[in-house]
Amino acid sequence: MSQSFDKLLDARGLNCPMPLVNARKEVGKLDPGQVLKIIATDRGSIADFQGWAKIAKNVELVGQETESADGANVYVHYVKRTA
């Protein structure tokens, strides 16, 4: 299955806490109900995005995937702005 999204954020090559910080900025630009797709190479981002969604009141983590490309893992997160 592939999750639909409204905007794409490429956070590949960025390290903690930048994927989260940039995602937060981009989510702020979305309308409630819209979804941001984030692609990251930071392995810590899996737990980071789960933590963010748990704490923040206006975001929901609607999906997470790990993709392998050329032997390197890419972590994909789908974050929905709920309010």
Place this chain on the structure above:
Amino acid sequence: MGTSFDTRAGADPSRVQALEEKVQELSKRLQEIEERTPEDRVAIVVFSGDLDRVLAAFIIATGAAAMGQQVSMFFTFWGLSVLKRGTEFSGKTLFQKMMAIMSPASSLSLPVSKMNYFGAGAKMLRAMMKEKNVSSLEDMIALARELGVRTIACEMSRDVMGIKQSELAEGLEPGGVATFLADSLKSRTSLFI
């Protein structure tokens, strides 16, 4: 199911009054509890002027701000070096001048807490961070500002160490222990770094 609200209570004024008083008392207590409930806040004391420790403080601060927390950072003693934009000597006492010579002139010359070797360790750490595409401390400081992190400089330690206001960055709030505690007591997390 016959035990719902007692509609006959109206017939007994003293009972109604007792209930009203009870409701009033409970809502007052609820309000008091609500006032004491922590808010979505994080308070951090930055006491250290070590590059590695300060980096940790800023990573937590920017991460928390991104997660929607209101973050306050209180810089005191060695931590004040992070906020410096240069060193001035005029109008300082002998001790204050000595302190100024031996303290970093800005965040760019902070030492590391271990293996500093007269600044070589700090340079090495910065190079290693750059290689791994981790934001520099200066980027983090700018990012914290952008994310609305409150930056408070401890007035007492600034005065003791003879650091002039003109030596510090602009846009800082001066404050004391109560400024920190007022935020810390309403925070879910308080850190001393």
